[in-house]
Amino acid sequence: MLSSASTSSRFMPPQATEVAQNVDTLYGFLLVISLISCVLVIGGLIYFAVKYRRHTENDKTPYISHNATLEFLWSFIPFLLFMASFVWGWIVYHQLRTAPTDALEVMVRGQKWNWTFAYKNGRTSASEMFVPVGQNVRLIMGSSDVIHSFYIPAFRTKQDVVPGRYTSLWFNAEKEGDYQVFCAEYCGDQHSGMQAKIHVVSREKFEDWLGNDPYKDLPLVEVGRKVYTSRCVACHTLTDQKAVGPGWKGVFGRKEKLEGGSDITVDENYVRESILDPNAKVVLGFPRGVMPTFAGQLSEQEISGAIEFIKSLK
Numbered sequence: 001m002l003s004s005a006s007t008s009s010r011f012m013p014p015q016a017t018e019v020a021q022n023v024d025t026l027y028g029f030l031l032v033i034s035l036i037s038c039v040l041v042i043g044g045l046i047y048f049a050v051k052y053r054r055h056t057e058n059d060k061t062p063y064i065s066h067n068a069t070l071e072f073l074w075s076f077i078p079f080l081l082f083m084a085s086f087v088w089g090w091i092v093y094h095q096l097r098t099a100p101t102d103a104l105e106v107m108v109r110g111q112k113w114n115w116t117f118a119y120k121n122g123r124t125s126a127s128e129m130f131v132p133v134g135q136n137v138r139l140i141m142g143s144s145d146v147i148h149s150f151y152i153p154a155f156r157t158k159q160d161v162v163p164g165r166y167t168s169l170w171f172n173a174e175k176e177g178d179y180q181v182f183c184a185e186y187c188g189d190q191h192s193g194m195q196a197k198i199h200v201v202s203r204e205k206f207e208d209w210l211g212n213d214p215y216k217d218l219p220l221v222e223v224g225r226k227v228y229t230s231r232c233v234a235c236h237t238l239t240d241q242k243a244v245g246p247g248w249k250g251v252f253g254r255k256e257k258l259e260g261g262s263d264i265t266v267d268e269n270y271v272r273e274s275i276l277d278p279n280a281k282v283v284l285g286f287p288r289g290v291m292p293t294f295a296g297q298l299s300e301q302e303i304s305g306a307i308e309f310i311k312s313l314k
């Protein structure tokens with residue numbers, strides 16, 4: 001059988017949880033069984049084709065109706081293998097799906113095109129989350145728009161994130177490190193950019209982070225930069241290049257043409273309204289309803305920060 005060490009280093013992402021090792025071992029088993037079956041079937045096919053090929057004009061193939069022993073073996077051995085894969089798969093699946101009751105719970109929200117996280121003490125973060133090493137963690141996940149899927153390759157676990165209901169997954173990361181999260185359900189233009197990092201750190205580091213105000217001592221414009229890189233970067237550039245939404249360079253103070261024929265000078269009120277009620281005024285040439293509202297998601301400090309940041313992009 002493939003050793004899990006070699007699978008992880010050569011063909012697979014790192015295994016950061018026990019479940020990941022179990023998934024890989026089962027996967028290795030299936031791979032080896034399939035390989036052996038393939039060799040037996042294709043090898044047998046070639047062997048018999050050569051061995052029983054027509055030698056002379058009047059070759060006679062003996063008539064064989066059946067062979068009870070052989071038929072039993074080629075039914076019963078696969079049956080055992082199928083049952084073994086089923087039971088083994090069921091055990092690993094059960095482990096993958098059943099969260100321990102003592103898990104640290106974190107709320108996760110997917111929205112085009114980023115992930116945000118909320119901890120019980122009120123600490124929130126976007127595009128990255130911190131968890132202590134060796135801790136059972138349960139994510140309770142929802143979507144604000146379309147179906148997304150929270151996928152952590154190194155943990156070998158993935159769960160759809162659906163509007164209108166909560167789904168969950170759990171993990172226990174055994175190794176400190178940064179692990180990549182992908183969205184694994186096509187959710188529009190910037191789907192492939194819908195990523196996050198899970199930082200698995202020591203318990204002290206985690207407690208530090210959890211109690212830490214992420215914007216402490218930061219000037220507003222830097223708060224805005226953080227908001228931008230975690231929440232707006234999927235759709236807005238810092239140049240005058242348009243992406244999904246308008247580029248931000250030089251936008252502040254400019255006269256903006258709107259859908260419907262009117263125009264408006266971009267000031268603090270307009271930016272604030274664009275963040276909280278994006279469809280109130282839609283920039284000419286851009287689709288309505290693509291920018292999600294950030295009402296209830298950004299604090300006043302973050303909104304002011306975003307305004308300052310946009311203002312700074314001359």
Ligand code: HEC
Nearest residue numbers: 231232235244245246271274278281282283286290291306
């Ligand atoms: C899913 C894509 C998307 C995300 C994410 C997004 N926006 Fe937008 N944004 C748009 C689109 C599309 C428009 C143009 C249509 C409109 O006005 O609603 C727009 C327009 C704007 C405008 C008006 C710009 C102008 O030229 O007049 C502002 C200001 C703005 N967004 C701010 C933000 C901020 C701040 C964030 C992050 C907190 C953000 N947006 C996140 C898509 C997005």
Ligand SMILES: [Cu+2]
Nearest residue numbers: 148183187194
């Ligand atoms: Cu997505």
